[in-house]
Amino acid sequence: MGDRSVTIAIPVHNGANYLGEAIESALCQGHPETEIIIVDDGSDDDGQTLAVARAFGDRIRILQQPNEGVAVALNTALACASGRLFSWLSHDDLFEPGKTERQVQILDTLNRDDVCLFSDLSWIDASGHITGEQRLNLAMLARNPRLAFYEGLINGCTILAARDLLLRVGGFDARYPHTQDYRMWWRLTREAHFVHVPHCLLRSRLHPDQGSHRHDALSENRAFWSDVLDETSEVEAAMVDGSRERFLRRTGGFLRYRSPNRRVADRADLTAQSCAAEASVSVVIDVGSDLEAARRTIDSVEGQTRLPNEMILVGDASILHALGRDGACHRVLRPTQKRQIPTRLRYGLTATRGGYVALLMAPDVFAPEKIARQVARMSALGCLASHSSYCSGGETVATGSFGGRVYPEIVGDCHVEISTVMIHRILFLSGLLFMDEDAPLASNWIEVAARHEWLGLEEPLSVIEAPRAPEEMAPLLTWLRASAQHRHHAAQMGRLERRLAGTLTPSTHGKDERDAGASRPMRALAEGSYAAA
Amino acid sequence: MPLRDLLQRGRALLTRSPTEDEAAGIAVTSAADCEAIEGLLHETQRRLAVADQRLAILESSNRTAVRAVRRFLQDRERLVAEREAALIQLSIAVGDRQRTMMLNEHLLTALRDSEEARARLEDEKRDLRQQPAGSGTPAVLTVEAGSFTG
Numbered sequence: 001m002g003d004r005s006v007t008i009a010i011p012v013h014n015g016a017n018y019l020g021e022a023i024e025s026a027l028c029q030g031h032p033e034t035e036i037i038i039v040d041d042g043s044d045d046d047g048q049t050l051a052v053a054r055a056f057g058d059r060i061r062i063l064q065q066p067n068e069g070v071a072v073a074l075n076t077a078l079a080c081a082s083g084r085l086f087s088w089l090s091h092d093d094l095f096e097p098g099k100t101e102r103q104v105q106i107l108d109t110l111n112r113d114d115v116c117l118f119s120d121l122s123w124i125d126a127s128g129h130i131t132g133e134q135r136l137n138l139a140m141l142a143r144n145p146r147l148a149f150y151e152g153l154i155n156g157c158t159i160l161a162a163r164d165l166l167l168r169v170g171g172f173d174a175r176y177p178h179t180q181d182y183r184m185w186w187r188l189t190r191e192a193h194f195v196h197v198p199h200c201l202l203r204s205r206l207h208p209d210q211g212s213h214r215h216d217a218l219s220e221n222r223a224f225w226s227d228v229l230d231e232t233s234e235v236e237a238a239m240v241d242g243s244r245e246r247f248l249r250r251t252g253g254f255l256r257y258r259s260p261n262r263r264v265a266d267r268a269d270l271t272a273q274s275c276a277a278e279a280s281v282s283v284v285i286d287v288g289s290d291l292e293a294a295r296r297t298i299d300s301v302e303g304q305t306r307l308p309n310e311m312i313l314v315g316d317a318s319i320l321h322a323l324g325r326d327g328a329c330h331r332v333l334r335p336t337q338k339r340q341i342p343t344r345l346r347y348g349l350t351a352t353r354g355g356y357v358a359l360l361m362a363p364d365v366f367a368p369e370k371i372a373r374q375v376a377r378m379s380a381l382g383c384l385a386s387h388s389s390y391c392s393g394g395e396t397v398a399t400g401s402f403g404g405r406v407y408p409e410i411v412g413d414c415h416v417e418i419s420t421v422m423i424h425r426i427l428f429l430s431g432l433l434f435m436d437e438d439a440p441l442a443s444n445w446i447e448v449a450a451r452h453e454w455l456g457l458e459e460p461l462s463v464i465e466a467p468r469a470p471e472e473m474a475p476l477l478t479w480l481r482a483s484a485q486h487r488h489h490a491a492q493m494g495r496l497e498r499r500l501a502g503t504l505t506p507s508t509h510g511k512d513e514r515d516a517g518a519s520r521p522m523r524a525l526a527e528g529s530y531a532a533a
Numbered sequence: 534m535p536l537r538d539l540l541q542r543g544r545a546l547l548t549r550s551p552t553e554d555e556a557a558g559i560a561v562t563s564a565a566d567c568e569a570i571e572g573l574l575h576e577t578q579r580r581l582a583v584a585d586q587r588l589a590i591l592e593s594s595n596r597t598a599v600r601a602v603r604r605f606l607q608d609r610e611r612l613v614a615e616r617e618a619a620l621i622q623l624s625i626a627v628g629d630r631q632r633t634m635m636l637n638e639h640l641l642t643a644l645r646d647s648e649e650a651r652a653r654l655e656d657e658k659r660d661l662r663q664q665p666a667g668s669g670t671p672a673v674l675t676v677e678a679g680s681f682t683g
Binding site: 106109110112115138139141142143144145146190193194195196198235236239350351353426429430431 | 617618620621623624625627628629630631633634635637638641644645648
């Protein structure tokens with residue numbers, strides 16, 4: 001068989017009632033290079049199942065094994081298959097005509113061996129009548145592909161994947177006779193891509209004899225979802241739902257309402273309640289050049305109502321040495337001679353372990369409630385980036401009302417101050433922050449806004465000695481003009497130009513504030529930041 | 534008309550059999566009636582022609598409409614297929630980005646671990662250097678000798 005060859009494996013145990021239909025539906029696939037393997041998993045029905053299979057002659061291959069379960073039967077088929085691609089059909093289900101051709105065509109187009117296709121399906125009753133359909137949201141799954149696994153949307157008999165891929169992730173785990181498929185999808189979710197094909201390619205039969213309804217199957221299912229809750233990392237949870245808390249709440253909802261796992265759902269909800277308090281937090285501090293100011297900055301972190309798990313101190317070696325490693329929370333020293341702030345922050349961020357990372361530039365300081373409040377809000381809402389209002393020169397600068405989907409408005413009015421920012425670490429892991437050492441800081445906040453929501457906290461949670469946003473307008477404008485992605489937002493660019501002119505000639509402030517493109521809160525923000533400046 | 538003829542016509546009307554003059558093809562319809570019938574026939578033919586023409590127009594426009602609908606459906610199918618292909622590509626791109634994040638996570642963890650190990654080694658090295666020259670050396674030599682002879 002060539003590269004487009006497909007093996008359809010049909011494991012069966014005492015399945016004479018439906019096996020013939022299943023084999024017929026596999027034989028009806030028009031794909032020319034198709035091999036059909038029936039694995040008789042120790043049927044003890046006086047040869048009825050084998051008789052059904054043998055009636056198809058040499059059009060199918062029949063393998064026999066002692067009764068060891070579906071996982072072992074599928075592994076037997078994987079080991080003996082000659083097709084490069086592999087699909088699985090339960091003996092009581094039916095492939096729709098054209099399933100294999102359609103999926104092979106998609107895999108051909110993608111030309112990758114790390115893709116596992118799955119599809120929509122229709123439900124049939126014991127007599128084969130269609131009783132309903134499961135059609136999934138293609139756009140939602142394209143933007144959040146891991147949801148397919150975490151929402152239990154993958155039916156094993158709709159898949160088509162490279163056989164080598166399934167073998168590479170270890171095949172089906174024989175220790176789990178009822179959840180071997182979902183344990184395989186879990187590994188595949190981490191090692192490969194699940195891609196949804198938006199067509200009903202399978203008729204899945206619901207009937208009273210199904211093994212999945214038995215007590216031992218339900219208890220194994222509970223154990224599986226408990227493992228999923230425990231072993232999904234903070235980063236993985238944030239990829240799917242923005243935070244571990246949101247992940248647990250959504251998974252809890254799924255387990256409660258769409259699966260027979262209420263006990264695990266209760267555990268998910270309970271764990272979610274303490275998620276924010278238990279989330280790991282790092283603070284990256286650029287210590288600057290003034291030792292005393294750096295001490296005040298660090299003191300403000302060590303005086304938090306909720307201490308971070310670690311502080312990453314970045315700066316000159318002499319200052320770091322003077323600050324030392326000892327303190328109320330774990331300190332990591334990252335000496336550098338680099339002067340560019342993005343480079344220093346990047347250097348600090350590479351050392352962080354926390355799920356949430358607060359950024360702080362000496363001589364700015366945190367309000368005592370800063371970490372507790374910001375983490376709690378980000379965790380509850382599943383936001384990956386947040387900032388807050390701040391105090392400067394004895395006044396409150398109400399930048400915290402600037403939040404939500406702020407792109408492209410942020411191009412013209414970026415009021416995010418570095419010492420008010422807290423991010424989820426996956427933003428840094430995605431390569432979105434501080435990769436260009438010459439770009440202004442605001443460019444990073446714009447890049448974030450183009451892809452994610454900004455959470456704004458209205459309470460002032462930082463004290464900033466000298467806001468950097470007004471100083472950054474000129475370099476930001478230069479950066480935006482060179483940016484193919486952002487420069488076409490002419491109205492916002494124009495507003496930034498006028499604001500820049502306004503800072504140079506105070507008489508133009510009124511014009512800027514009357515700017516038709518600026519919303520009322522934005523004008524308030526602009527007034528606030530000028531007052532602060 | 535003679536009485537005999539009149540009676541014959543009356544009988545014919547009652548029995549629906551033609552009279553002799555009718556059977557002989559003698560015209561009994563008046564010229565006015567004939568003209569009226571001709572007019573009716575003409576009008577009917579004219580209206581039939583108009584109806585045929587309208588039908589032809591309708592058939593033609595229907596064919597055009599059917600062709601247009603078919604073309605729209607084909608375009609729509611193509612667009613749906615393109616959207617599906619684009620969403621599949623998006624799914625792959627998002628998946629790639631997420632796997633890159635996980636890879637970065639593993640790399641940074643390994644980097645942090647190695648840096649911590651290096652920092653520990655440097656601390657130990659500094660501690661060893663700070664010890665008096667005579668106190669630590671014999672133990673090190675003993676270990677080295679043991680490792681070579683054992």
